[in-house]
Amino acid sequence: MARSAAAAGTTRVSLALVLALLLVASPQYADALTCGQVLSFISQCVAYSRTGGAAPPEGCCSGVKGLNAAAKLTPDRKTACDCLKKAAAGISGIKPDVVAAIPGKCGVSIPYVISASTDCSKVH
The missing domain is CATH 1.10.110.10 (Plant lipid-transfer and hydrophobic proteins)
Known part of the structure; x- marks a missing residue:
């Protein structure tokens, strides 16, 4: 059970990083x-x-x-x-x-x- 909670936390962090990268790469946020x-x-x-x-x-x-x-x-x-x-x-x-x-x-x-x-x- 501890392993699945840790995996869920890692998944959330990974998802947050992907979303942040998409926002930064989005044309409306470009230089x-x-x-x-x-x-x-x-x-x-x-x-x-x-x-x-x-x-x-x-x-x-x-x-x-x-x-x-x-x-x-x-x-x-x-x-x-x-x-x-x-x-x-x-x-x-x-x-x-x-x-x-x-x-x-x-x-x-x-x-x-x-x-x-x-x-x-x-x-x-």
Whole structure:
């Protein structure tokens, strides 16, 4: 009888550890998106944002698509918005109309315009 009580205790502890690991591995508990990651995604768009042209380079569009996929939760979308807003205001020589058009030219729909005047608190 003592053996079965000990086995039941071990089973409960094992179950608790498995549940804790599942919670930690769950996407809603994963690390939040950072500005560094956002800037890494869009790094290949900077030169295009200064010149424009028919279409953004493939690397730019793959970065925009990757960022869009990474920013699924509202806090991540707000972070992405804030970082893009700061980048739009802080990178010299970029053309605001070119920057605003990049997501659409890459086939990505985002719920805000990338601009230095965007109110990121309204992003959902």
